[in-house]
Amino acid sequence: xxxxIIGPFLAFLPKPWRKALxxxxxxxxxxxxxxxxxxxxxxxxxxLKWYSITMxxxxxxxxxxxxxxxxxxxxxxxxxxxxAWFMWINQPLTWILGYFCVEGAVRMCGAAFSxxxxxxxxxxxxxxxxxxxxxxSKTAREVPNAASSFIGAVSEKILESSVPVSVDEIVYRQDxxxxxxxxxxxxxxxxxxxxxVVRCGDxxxxxxxxxxxxxARPFRYRLRRLAAGVxxxxxxxxxxxxAVAIGRR
Numbered sequence: 443x444x445x446x447i448i449g450p451f452l453a454f455l456p457k458p459w460r461k462a463l464x465x466x467x468x469x470x471x472x473x474x475x476x477x478x479x480x481x482x483x484x485x486x487x488x489x490l491k492w493y494s495i496t497m498x499x500x501x502x503x504x505x506x507x508x509x510x511x512x513x514x515x516x517x518x519x520x521x522x523x524x525x526a527w528f529m530w531i532n533q534p535l536t537w538i539l540g541y542f543c544v545e546g547a548v549r550m551c552g553a554a555f556s557x558x559x560x561x562x563x564x565x566x567x568x569x570x571x572x573x574x575x576x577x578x579s580k581t582a583r584e585v586p587n588a589a590s591s592f593i594g595a596v597s598e599k600i601l602e603s604s605v606p607v608s609v610d611e612i613v614y615r616q617d618x619x620x621x622x623x624x625x626x627x628x629x630x631x632x633x634x635x636x637x638x639v640v641r642c643g644d645x646x647x648x649x650x651x652x653x654x655x656x657x658a659r660p661f662r663y664r665l666r667r668l669a670a671g672v673x674x675x676x677x678x679x680x681x682x683x684x685a686v687a688i689g690r691r
Contacts, residue, residue, distance in 0.1 A: 443467075443604075445467070445468050445469045445472050445473050446472070446473070446476065448468075448600065449468045449469070449470070449472070449473025449476070449477070450473055450474075450476045450477035450480060451477070452465075452468070452473070453470065453473045453474040453476075453477035453478075453549075453561065454477060454561050454562040454565060455561050455565060456561045456565055456566045456569045457559065457561065458569060459561075459565075459569065460561070462597075463597040463600075464597050464654060465597050465600060465601065466654070466656055467601075467604055470553075470559050471553050471554075471557075471559060472553075474549055474550075474552075474553035474559050474560065474561075475550055475553040475554045477549065477550075478545075478546045478547065478548070478549030478550030478551070478552075478553060479546065479550045480546070481542055481545065481546030481549065481550075481562075482542075482543055482546030482547050482550060483546075484542075484546075485539050485540075485542035485543040485546055486543050488539050489536070489539040489540065489543060492535060492536065492539060493530060493536075496526070496529070496530045496533070497526050497527070497530060500525070500526035500529055500530070545562065545563060548560065549561075549562075598630050601654070601660050602628070602629055602630065605628050605658050605659075605660060606628065606658070607628055607629065608628045608658055608659065609683070609684045609685050609686060610625050610626065610627045610628075610659070610682070610683075610685040610686070611625070611626040611627075611659055611685065611686045611688065612624070612625055612626075612682060612685050612686065612687045612688065613625075613626070613688045614687070614688070617666070620666055620667060621666070621667040622664065622665070622666055622667070623642070623647055623664075623665045623666075623667065624662060624663065624664050624665070625662070625663040625665070625680075625685075626655070626657075626659035626661070626662055626663075627659055627661045627662075627663070628658060628659050628660070628661070629661065630661050631661070631663065633678060634649060634652060634663060634678065635649070635652065636649045636650055636651060636652065637649060637650070638676070638677075638678050639668070639676070639677050639678065640665055640677070640678045640679075640680050641677050641678065641679050641680065642680045642682060643682075645667060646667070646668040646670070646677070647665035647666060647667050647668060648665060648666050648668055649663060649664075649665050649678075650664045650665060650666055651663070651664040652664075
């Protein structure tokens with residue numbers, strides 16, 4: 443569903459930006475094919491409209507000037523039409539619309555018939571400019587990091603909206619002598635970032651990894667049981683509540 447709702451819009455982004463979104467539910471080949479077709483159709487329709495408006499306006503002005511008593515005699519209709527066409531072809535907007543027609547066709551065919559999953563060139567160039575001019579300074583490195591964080595937050599919201607709210611699923615496993623607890627959740631847990639310590643009942647765990655997975659509970663948290671824990675303000679409290687437990691301690 444997301445492939446055809448928001449996929450065609452996100453398909454304009456460069457590949458690194460799409461990769462940062464981490465939206466597994468979008469088929470990028472289908473989304474970019476649809477996006478390229480829409481870009482081609484809209485740009486072509488705009489080009490025809492622009493041609494119709496400009497040609498009619500400039501031809502009428504040329505004929506009006508030719509028919510004016512003070513105008514130059516001997517100007518033919520073909521000369522007026524040719525001059526109007528010459529003016530149209532040299533307009534910047536004509537070239538811009540023509541470019542997007544070509545780009546839309548290339549993106550559509552590339553995604554439909556090969557593995558060329560292309561975004562739009564202006565955003566691709568913007569991505570390259572940011573990397574070239576800001577990649578060397580500490581302040582500039584924070585710019586892509588902030589953009590990545592924003593994109594990640596957007597992707598998480600999209601992921602959350604695609605699955606219903608459900609209780610957590612807890613899976614217990616043995617990793618050698620240690621107990622490992624995995625929590626699968628339908629919603630992201632705020633502040634759950636490794637290596638935070640999590641208290642579940644009277645047991646303490648260290649959060650080792652946060653990842654995303656397909657399914658009704660796309661947020662996975664991997665925790666390792668600690669031999670002892672010290673209560674504190676920085677310890678995260680987890681209430682299992684009605685969570686579904688799988689496996690034994």
